[in-house]
Amino acid sequence: MRYELYYWTGIQGRGEFVRLALEDAGADYVDVARQRGDNAMMPFLHGKHDGALPFAPPFLKAGRLVIAQTATILAYLGPRLGLVPGGxxxxxxxxxxxxxxxxxxxxxxxxxxxxxxxxxxxxxxxxxxxxxxxxxxxxxxxxxxxxxxxxxxxxxxxxxxxxxxxxxxxxxxxxxxxxxxxxxxxxxxxxxxxxxxxxxxxxxxPNIAAYLQSPRRIPFNEDGVFRHYPELDPKR
Amino acid sequence: MRYELYYWTGIQGRGEFVRLALEDAGADYVDVARQRGDNAMMPFLHGKHDGALPFAPPFLKAGRLVIAQTATILAYLGPRLGLVPGGxxxxxxxxxxxxxxxxxxxxxxxxxxxxxxxxxxxxxxxxxxxxxxxxxxxxxxxxxxxxxxxxxxxxxxxxxxxxxxxxxxxxxxxxxxxxxxxxxxxxxxxxxxxxxxxxxxxxxxPNIAAYLQSPRRIPFNEDGVFRHYPELDPKR
Missing domain, CATH: 1.20.1050.10 (Glutathione S-transferase Yfyf (Class Pi); Chain A, domain 2)
Incomplete structure (x- = not known):
């Protein structure tokens, strides 16, 4: 199965939690917006497709399934990628x-x-x-x-x-x-x-170490979830 | 299966999403804190039990399973209570x-x-x-x-x-x-x-209508999630 991940370009954001799972498992996936731009997500966000409607990125296309919400995506991928213990x-x-x-x-x-x-x-x-x-x-x-x-x-x-x-x-x-x-x-x-x-x-x-060294790992920055603003973290 | 629901007494809060599912399905459940007080939750929040550790209420005890987080509880209950379509x-x-x-x-x-x-x-x-x-x-x-x-x-x-x-x-x-x-x-x-x-x-x-009329349905109030503060909702 070739998975398609859809998430904003330019930030790690919530998409990174999914990306780390795909990378760690060595899964076959395409980071669609990174290849074709953020506009590639719009048909899904506007509902011009069959299946589940995402509220926001990230969402994953797995065959005919469209799955949004980070925790739901990971609950789906976990057993398939060997990333959750059985049971x-x-x-x-x-x-x-x-x-x-x-x-x-x-x-x-x-x-x-x-x-x-x-x-x-x-x-x-x-x-x-x-x-x-x-x-x-x-x-x-x-x-x-x-x-x-x-x-x-x-x-x-x-x-x-x-x-x-x-x-x-x-x-x-x-x-x-x-x-x-x-x-x-x-x-x-x-x-x-x-x-x-x-x-x-x-x-x-190994797969994570290689990923972290690759250009696919965007550095943390002040557009993402984790932002460094010195006044929000005083030294005391 | 007799389910045990654990949630703060006195508010609907996040527990209400679980309570509505149990009530609608006519499930056999005990609202533990309502019977024994909020302190009945503490052993679980302090980890004095086997199994999963809740971060916060609500959590559900189902046999030996302890399940926290509203969406996870409902994902678990859904198929068991006939509250999600198959597939x-x-x-x-x-x-x-x-x-x-x-x-x-x-x-x-x-x-x-x-x-x-x-x-x-x-x-x-x-x-x-x-x-x-x-x-x-x-x-x-x-x-x-x-x-x-x-x-x-x-x-x-x-x-x-x-x-x-x-x-x-x-x-x-x-x-x-x-x-x-x-x-x-x-x-x-x-x-x-x-x-x-x-x-x-x-x-x-029928089950929801009966529940809403019962004393089990606590009225909305200013300790819960949904609070009415007139200055936060001006008439315009």
Whole structure:
């Protein structure tokens, strides 16, 4: 099966979670908008096709299926790419964790866009400062502690004791947060040894290492989800 | 199977999407915290159990499985309660739509809490006014138009041409928005005839009609996701 991934060019964004799964598995896929431009997505977003209507990119075309929402795409790809342990409880746990990652990504995004996605960061800077402070002080530790505990509990248990798309997404989250909030992440360093080890292990997987070195890995930048604005991450 | 639902007492919140599915299907379930208090959830949130660790309520105990995240719970319950049409494409589409509803609910919540969930509304009122304006002007119409189009396309197609948990969740979203944003919803009235018809149809289903009349249906209030603050929904 040749998969078609549709996502905005120019940013890693939410598409990157899908891209990492496809790359890690060595799947046959086309990154359609990167080849043909963002306009290639419009017929799908305007519903000029059969099948499911995406609300927004990323979406995946798999044969006749059109699948949107990162967590749904990964729930579909996981068993097909060998990126989730077998068995119902592991698949369900992976879905749950991926949706929690989705929530975490939304909250990360909203640190720089607390008022409106349609407005520039500069137009919502004052609110962003406040939201980013609450994120650094409360939400970032809460989410990272949670995933650290999940990994700790996973040892010796069936669910997620083996490699999965959730691991790849956690790598992406940690990488993005290191870029966006280097000071806050340094303060968290000692609290998340298992998450750090996981991220290092993922970065060394041959297909991921090759991908990260390739031009297909767009650098983090200030158009994506994970943005580095120094005033949102003071050194203290 | 007797399901155990765990969710905060006192609000409809995210638990209501699960509750509506259980009620509509006439499932055998216990609303644990309503019987034993919110503290009954703590052992699970603190990981003093086997199995998956919830990040937050709602979560469902189904035999030995512990399942968190509304969309994951519904993806699990859907086929078991006859609340999703058969076939892979319908199940995937339902998951995708439910996750889009999750996103919509987050954005609705953040109209009154744009800075921090841990702070009172009164502490973030100025930002809430701005975020609510962007929500009313841009996001509310975008999401509602999307679901209207999904229903329109659904007619005569396989996916979601029959009753599903997504319909129940859309009923809940429309009901909540009518409560929180009555003026904005009135302005949308003519653009969403199919969504309106769906919500009416759901309200008339015997099990749902009985549930809505029962004391189990807590009224909307200003502690939940859908809150009515008149200054966030001016008449214009």
């Amino acid at each position: 119902q409880s592991a698949e369900i746990y992976a879905q749950q964790l991926q949706q929690t990652i989705t929530d975490f990504v939304v909250e990360t995004h909203d640190t720089h866009h607390p008022i409106a996605s349609s407005q520039y960061y500069e137009q919502q800077r004052a609110a962003a400062r406040k939201r980013a402070k609450a994120f650094r002080d409360e939400r970032l530790p809460k989410f990272l502690d949670y995933f650290e505990t999940v990994i700790e509990r996973g040892n010796g248990r069936q669910a997620l004791s083996r490699h999965s798309y959730v691991d790849l997404s956690l790598f992406q989250v940690v990488s993005g947060l290191d870029y966006a909030f280097p000071h806050a992440m340094r303060r968290m360093q000692k609290r998340i040894p298992r998450l750090r080890a996981l991220a290092e292990r993922i970065a060394e997987r | 892979q494409s319908a199940e995937i589409y339902a998951q995708q739509l439910q996750q889009t509803i999750t996103d919509f609910v987050v954005e609705t919540h953040d109209t009154h809490h744009p800075i921090a969930s841990s702070q009172y509304y009164e502490q973030q009122r100025a930002a809430a006014r701005k975020r609510a304006k962007a929500f009313r002007d841009e996001r509310l119409p975008k999401f509602l138009d999307y679901f209207e189009t999904v229903i329109e396309r659904g007619n005569g197609r396989q996916a979601l041409s029959r009753h599903s948990y997504v319909d129940l969740s859309l009923f809940q979203v429309v009901s909540g928005l009518d409560y929180a944003f009555p003026h904005a919803m009135r302005r949308m009235q003519k653009r969403i005839p199919r969504l309106r018809a769906l919500a009416e149809r759901i309200a008339e289903r």
